[in-house]
Amino acid sequence: MPQPFYITTPIYYVNDVPHVGHAYTTIAADVQARWHRLLGHEVFFLTGLDEHGQKVQQAAAKAGISPQEHCDRLTLQFQTLWQKLGISNDGFIRTTDARHQAVVQRFLQELYDNQLIYRAEYTGWYCTFDERFWTEKDVNDGRCPDCQRPVEQLSESNYFFRMSQFQQRLLDHLEANPTFIRPESRRNEVAGFLQKPLEDLSISRPKSRLSWGIELPFDADYVTYVWFDALVNYMSALEYLPSQPSVERLWPATVHLVGKDILTTHAVYWSTMLMALEVPLPHTIFAHGWWTVDGEKMSKSRGNVLDPHAMVDQFGTDAFRYFLLREVPFGQDGDFAFESFIGRINSDLANGLGNLLSRTITLIQRFSDGNVPAPVASASTELETELQTTAESLLHDHLPTHLRSDRIAFNRALEAIWGLVQLGNQYIDKTAPWVLAKDPACSARLQTVLFHAAETLRFLCLATYPFMPDTAREMARQLGLPYNFSQALLKDPIAWGDGGSGTTVVKGKALFPRVDAPATPSPAQPQAGASASSPTDENSRINIQDFQKVELKVAKILTAERVPKSNKLLKLQVDLGTEQRQIVAGIGKKYGPEDVVGKTIVVVANLKPAKLMGVESQGMVLAAGDEDVEGLVTFKDVDPQPGTKVK
Numbered sequence: 001m002p003q004p005f006y007i008t009t010p011i012y013y014v015n016d017v018p019h020v021g022h023a024y025t026t027i028a029a030d031v032q033a034r035w036h037r038l039l040g041h042e043v044f045f046l047t048g049l050d051e052h053g054q055k056v057q058q059a060a061a062k063a064g065i066s067p068q069e070h071c072d073r074l075t076l077q078f079q080t081l082w083q084k085l086g087i088s089n090d091g092f093i094r095t096t097d098a099r100h101q102a103v104v105q106r107f108l109q110e111l112y113d114n115q116l117i118y119r120a121e122y123t124g125w126y127c128t129f130d131e132r133f134w135t136e137k138d139v140n141d142g143r144c145p146d147c148q149r150p151v152e153q154l155s156e157s158n159y160f161f162r163m164s165q166f167q168q169r170l171l172d173h174l175e176a177n178p179t180f181i182r183p184e185s186r187r188n189e190v191a192g193f194l195q196k197p198l199e200d201l202s203i204s205r206p207k208s209r210l211s212w213g214i215e216l217p218f219d220a221d222y223v224t225y226v227w228f229d230a231l232v233n234y235m236s237a238l239e240y241l242p243s244q245p246s247v248e249r250l251w252p253a254t255v256h257l258v259g260k261d262i263l264t265t266h267a268v269y270w271s272t273m274l275m276a277l278e279v280p281l282p283h284t285i286f287a288h289g290w291w292t293v294d295g296e297k298m299s300k301s302r303g304n305v306l307d308p309h310a311m312v313d314q315f316g317t318d319a320f321r322y323f324l325l326r327e328v329p330f331g332q333d334g335d336f337a338f339e340s341f342i343g344r345i346n347s348d349l350a351n352g353l354g355n356l357l358s359r360t361i362t363l364i365q366r367f368s369d370g371n372v373p374a375p376v377a378s379a380s381t382e383l384e385t386e387l388q389t390t391a392e393s394l395l396h397d398h399l400p401t402h403l404r405s406d407r408i409a410f411n412r413a414l415e416a417i418w419g420l421v422q423l424g425n426q427y428i429d430k431t432a433p434w435v436l437a438k439d440p441a442c443s444a445r446l447q448t449v450l451f452h453a454a455e456t457l458r459f460l461c462l463a464t465y466p467f468m469p470d471t472a473r474e475m476a477r478q479l480g481l482p483y484n485f486s487q488a489l490l491k492d493p494i495a496w497g498d499g500g501s502g503t504t505v506v507k508g509k510a511l512f513p514r515v516d517a518p519a520t521p522s523p524a525q526p527q528a529g530a531s532a533s534s535p536t537d538e539n540s541r542i543n544i545q546d547f548q549k550v551e552l553k554v555a556k557i558l559t560a561e562r563v564p565k566s567n568k569l570l571k572l573q574v575d576l577g578t579e580q581r582q583i584v585a586g587i588g589k590k591y592g593p594e595d596v597v598g599k600t601i602v603v604v605a606n607l608k609p610a611k612l613m614g615v616e617s618q619g620m621v622l623a624a625g626d627e628d629v630e631g632l633v634t635f636k637d638v639d640p641q642p643g644t645k646v647k
């Protein structure tokens with residue numbers, strides 16, 4: 001049996017509502033947890049809340065409620081968000097739980113008994129906001145170097161943890177374990193920090209100024225410093241939250257995911273605490289970066305704090321999960337630009353994955369009665385071999401490499417998945433099943449192509465599941481695959497050719513509807529075949545005046561080129577008799593630019609201009625087809641002049 005996979009997020013401090021930073025770490029941990037469950041590993045995924053400390057006490061006082069009531073309210077907010085984001089945590093820990101508090105007290109007592117905690121008088125500059133002392137050299141003009149608020153000189157008796165004793169051991173550990181702190185730049189940062197003498201850590205606060213905390217077991221006048229309480233959660237949880245509680249089985253943690261701002265507390269405080277308790281250190285502490293919004297730091301005063309609830313309501317859970325992990329290498333800072341978010345939804349998700357699924361299902365329904373046909377070996381070509389090699393190396397090589405918890409590279413895993421999406425779309429373009437279907441002699445080839453297209457999607461379904469669980473489930477449903485994703489589907493290697501044939505596909509809704517850029521007030525899509533529904537009931541019929549509002553004209557296509565990053569859109573320059581227009585048409589999967597130049601077609605000439613993938617379109621071409629274009633509307637017996645009215 002492989003070692004159980006134990007992953008944690010930080011426990012989030014409940015002085016404020018959840019924001020995109022919390023969502024980011026938690027989604028990252030969720031992807032890791034789902035991936036390992038698919039591989040058949042025992043997984044324990046822990047998240048939770050840090051509920052003690054000065055700021056919580058202050059926030060509660062401000063709201064006129066008890067600290068516990070404040071914590072309960074915030075807990076609900078976090079849990080609601082995790083549900084909305086599809087987070088599959090196995091445990092949710094709250095530091096106000098008596099069972100956690102008992103473990104903290106036990107650890108404190110043990111260190112105290114071993115003379116690793118001592119009492120001393122301390123004088124220093126205290127910042128109430130940051131709940132910490134500063135030394136004389138840290139303070140600038142009587143202000144806190146962190147938050148710039150005034151500091152006050154405070155002298156108090158406190159308890160200290162002999163952290164300094166463990167400096168060399170920690171340096172040795174860092175040296176001997178290259179993947180202990182990730183990424184490399186953060187490891188260097190910690191090593192740099194440890195070049196300066198490490199001081200002992202004050203681990204108590206007098207109750208006279210802070211009552212909201214865990215009482216020291218050996219002195220009832222003090223509560224525990226919030227970090228000494230919070231960090232212990234990673235071990236205390238194992239005593240009562242897993243279905244079979246066991247510290248022995250689950251510790252040490254495989255990976256702690258943390259934001260870069262709390263790396264020192266984890267790499268130094270937590271590690272030395274564990275050393276003092278004679279407990280092994282976690283395998284990896286992985287620090288990720290911060291998000292800015294449109295190039296600016298998020299802050300309440302700027303009013304640009306990203307609310308994950310709003311993102312999900314507007315764009316969907318899976319699109320949000322995808323963007324956060326695709327856009328920026330995990331470990332680096334990232335910028336949340338709405339333009340790139342919408343660009344990725346439209347190109348990667350709608351035109352890429354969504355399109356591959358919908359056209360494959362349509363083709364199987366049209367040419368194979370909705371059942372995935374069996375392939376014919378003699379009708380296979382190198383195109384199928386290329387698909388197979390790419391798909392198998394995706395599942396069995398790229399994903400295992402990029403998702404390793406000591407080198408997490410979500411963006412590269414997603415790049416590899418989208419490599420297969422692109423190959424799948426190109427495969428359908430190149431093999432052109434709609435052409436094969438016209439020739440009975442090609443039926444073996446047609447069957448083979450449809451099978452391999454479905455097989456590509458089966459692999460994509462498994463590969464996307466950790467990142468986009470709802471999407472994977474919907475893909476499996478439409479493909480007729482009997483997958484239960486809570487099972488270890490990737491425990492044994494997935495072989496190309498084992499799936500699919502004989503299953504019945506189901507047409508479903510588009511996986512990812514295209515999103516209009518917010519600046520464009522939802523323009524009608526100048527795309528062929530926008531509506532396939534035939535108006536049959538009285539209410540949906542229009543009168544002649546309605547129809548006459550639409551100005552249809554004959555046009556001749558002068559030039560055509562593909563819109564970059566789109567496999568669907570062609571940019572056309574057309575002659576309208578009296579003028580030349582640019583029209584973007586969604587016919588690129590059926591036609592290449594060379595196929596349409598010189599064609600005489602019909603366009604809607606009085607449509608409001610709109611932008612598609614950033615390219616202006618001044619009209620719309622008429623074409624037949626539902627989701628996939630079957631053909632442009634052209635003229636057979638006559639060749640009317642451009643600009644001629646069509647009625």
Ligand SMILES: [Zn+2]
Nearest residue numbers: 127130144147
């Ligand atoms: Zn401060």
